[in-house]
Amino acid sequence: MSDPFQVLEHEHRLISKVLDALAQAVERELPVSFYERAVEWLDIYATQFHHAKEEDILYRYLMDHGMPRDYGPLGVVLEEHDYGDAYIVAMRKHAADQDIPALLEDVRAYVELLKAHVETEDDLLLPMGRAMLTAEEIAEVAALFDAVPDPEPSVDVWETMVEQLVAEAGGKA
Numbered sequence: 001m002s003d004p005f006q007v008l009e010h011e012h013r014l015i016s017k018v019l020d021a022l023a024q025a026v027e028r029e030l031p032v033s034f035y036e037r038a039v040e041w042l043d044i045y046a047t048q049f050h051h052a053k054e055e056d057i058l059y060r061y062l063m064d065h066g067m068p069r070d071y072g073p074l075g076v077v078l079e080e081h082d083y084g085d086a087y088i089v090a091m092r093k094h095a096a097d098q099d100i101p102a103l104l105e106d107v108r109a110y111v112e113l114l115k116a117h118v119e120t121e122d123d124l125l126l127p128m129g130r131a132m133l134t135a136e137e138i139a140e141v142a143a144l145f146d147a148v149p150d151p152e153p154s155v156d157v158w159e160t161m162v163e164q165l166v167a168e169a170g171g172k173a
């Protein structure tokens, strides 16, 4: 069983790499297929796998400790998850429509949104969680994280894809 905060930090590092790859892709005018794959990764890994752990598990514990869900740091990050979801839908649509200017505009906005989001969680919310939760609760969160199903076909496939996206965007992994 792994430390759940380290699990989220590890996932944040991978998400940040994909965000950096997207930022580089915008500069290099990569084909739409690159964005389609990066957006698929963000949907499956960042949103369905990672954000779900935060929303359905860790953040519920923070709410149980009295952290409000509608304002303050938790209110902010939950709203950012919703904005991010809307951008994913929009980026998919722009890619399908081959509307490059709209796609690039939303990619830029999404990268900015999610970079700030990951920073808020790493610098503020995860340290607060570590300080608030008891050792027993941290063990419960770890067990619940372990029970979250891996994205199909496996978490390794999705994590390896990060290196491919980074290499294609011309950056360093």
Ligand SMILES: [Fe+2]
Residues within 6 Å of the ligand: 051, 054, 077, 081, 117, 121
């Ligand atoms: Fe988040």
Ligand SMILES: [Fe+2]
Residues within 6 Å of the ligand: 008, 012, 050, 051, 054, 118, 121
């Ligand atoms: Fe996160």
